[in-house]
Amino acid sequence: MNGASRAALAAARERLDALTDSTSVDAAKLAEELAAVTALLDREVSLRRVLTDPARAGEAKAELAGQLLSGQVGGPTADLIGGMVRTRWSRARDLVDSVEELAATAELTAAQRAGSLDDVEDELFRFGRIVEGSTGLRAALTDRSATVVAKTTLLRSLLGGRADPVTERLVVRLVTQPRGRSLEVGLQTLSRLAAARRDxxxxxxxxxxxxxxxxxxxxxxxxxxxxxxxxxxxxxxxxxxxxxxxxxxxxxxxxxxxxxxxxxxxxxxxx
Structure with a gap:
């Protein structure tokens, strides 16, 4: 990311940290809602362009986001997204990438609270090595013709009961919503975010x-x-x-x- 987007993401990270510092905020629920917003913005190109249009007033964009998300997400998620669209972004896609990063970070925060962050880090790494060593598995997980249900079912058969729930949710989202990235790059990104939770x-x-x-x-x-x-x-x-x-x-x-x-x-x- 360049310039304005980098600054906007840094501010959003700080707001997320402030939210998740409160034990009253359900980090896993926040992650789920942010992932849903990511999917919406990724799907609706015109919407993300409107929400990042520098010619529109920040408050007007925040109001529009609030109207769209009303009743769909909780207050913490709505506040976080409102703050993000008030700021300036270099590219519309940077907003989507940033919301996705915050969703993953919220999941990792949930793992950190539960004392399982180390397990999640190790499981993400091991899963990446398993995929790297199995051409058939990688093909199944990256097959564009396969349905979301089929991929989710396959992953849950592999990870269900064997991996931390946070690991399972992160991998399922990555595989079912790749957003143009390779599976390997996505797993590496998640590993870096997990490490960043402990600086x-x-x-x-x-x-x-x-x-x-x-x-x-x-x-x-x-x-x-x-x-x-x-x-x-x-x-x-x-x-x-x-x-x-x-x-x-x-x-x-x-x-x-x-x-x-x-x-x-x-x-x-x-x-």
């Missing part, structure tokens, strides 16, 4: 054998010192790395595996 970044760590608790603690402390942020480690085992570990933080890769060193030596010899 920490995500490191994907690949090793030849499982790391011990001591190794995980030392690696987490070293990465936190290196990046200046607490780190959530997503761990995976791949015997092909031969030894050592690979750490990926965002687009940056720290490769300390034997396989990487062998490849580097071969390249030097070939040169």
């Amino acid at each position: 920490r970044r995500v490191a994907v760590v690949t090793s030849a054998v499982p790391l011990t608790d001591v190794q995980k603690q030392r690696l987490g402390a070293a990465l936190a010192k290196l990046y200046g942020h607490a780190m959530h480690l997503n761990l995976e085992v791949d015997p092909e790395v031969l030894g050592g570990i690979t750490v990926r933080v965002g687009d940056e890769v720290i490769n300390g595996t034997v396989a990487a060193r062998l490849e580097e030596a071969e390249q030097r010899l070939a040169g």
